[in-house]
Amino acid sequence: MMIQVNQKTIDEPAILAEMQYHPADSQERAMTKAAESLVIGELLRQRAAKLGLQVTDESKKSSDNDFLAALIEREVAIPKADEESCETYYQQNTERFMTSPLLEVRHILLAAAPDDELDRVNAKIVAEQIIKQLREGEDFARLAQQHSACPSSATAGGLGQISRGQTVAEFERQVFTANEGLVPNPVETRYGFHVVTVDRKIAGKQLPYETVKDKIETYLNEKVERKAVAQYIHTLIQDANIQGFDFVVSDSPLLQ
Template sequence: MVRINQVELPEDEINLESAYVEGGGIDERNREAARRLAVRELLRQRADELGYATEGRTEAAVEEVLEAEVRVPEADEEACRRYFDANRERFRTPEELELRHILLAAAPDDPHERTRQRDAAEALVGELQTDPGRFPELARTRSACPSAEEGGHLGLIGRGQTVPELEEVVMRLPVGLAERPVETRYGFHVVEVLGRSGGEPLAYEDVRHLIADYLRERGWRRAVSQYVRLLAARAEIEGVDLEAADSPLVQ
């Protein structure tokens, strides 16, 4: 049972809300759903206290409360510049690789086949180190990827365009044949980076507005979280933990 200042949250509403919670088991989703609804109820009750009409317009009333009582300082030039200087590696033009590969497929739940294909992939790397020109031929005859018909050529690959475990490795590789196969959920990839483009540093003036938007949004989330903890500290709450704050935000 979840109760906020003597107002009980219906279990069927918690179950319905849990359908919108991503990840975790049933119990975890239900706990998160209860937390979300408890926060909403706290804010609804605060709207009633302040005289905002909530009947049939709870979401609008909650927005009015937050606008009235949560204050977030603007991200000034000093804060934006400081964030830029501390995170320069994040501010680059999109990086792309021209890539080709040979996939030796192995199911993730077949350890024997994965060992066999790993050994075969390592042997292919050895062959290609001796004779790099054979890559297209070996891709056509050995690769389990549709790109085999193109000699293993995948074209230009940017972030988010391939499986994360392959991306994580190839984005850090120098141009040339990788010294060892790359393991993914699909098996083992013999990869060669044919070229790189992008990745040039961006000037502060080009990203200042993005940084300001990010800092403003981050500040808003923090302020709302602190405000909710304040309301929770003053409320009678059962069945859910809202991490009540010790110090007041709104007088």
């Protein structure tokens, strides 16, 4: 593979050397990401040279991000989020600004390794049988002591009071949307299958605008900046003569 960017050559050895910084699920994908990064870097350096920007620090070699920052400062006006924009975002996304609900939960873990398909099938079957027993009036504590692979079996399966972020994502995703009482189906996680009872659910509370406005302002400013950077790089690409590479910049590392 050899690429030309406005008559400047990027050869295959350079692309192969760059691949180490772009892990991917295939060699072809890694090579594409590496080539894309090198092309963007070359475009930034060429534009900086054309404008006469002195980016290089004598103490270190300037990175692509250094050139990008200098060019954005020189050529792109990035608006900042004002109070009205922040308040509007808050009002339109109030569900994002809530304290975590609190749950009092008991569970029975039927352990199964993620890569053991047969074991997971069996664990799910046992979990379904336990749910059936609980519906028929069996004692949760006794079944937890008998079946659960979690240390909580010693305390009737109780996990105490939990909030978001305290359990693995797949458990949280299912349990925090459940109603109070016995969850009707086994909850699957990387650890196996869980029989879960939500004993109490305390709803989260709305956070006042004043406590989150700085976070909203930062988020909106970063969002606008990312869009401006993407548009700027896209403009450089459109104006360039690039041969040997079909450009897609949507997931370029410089745009993350």
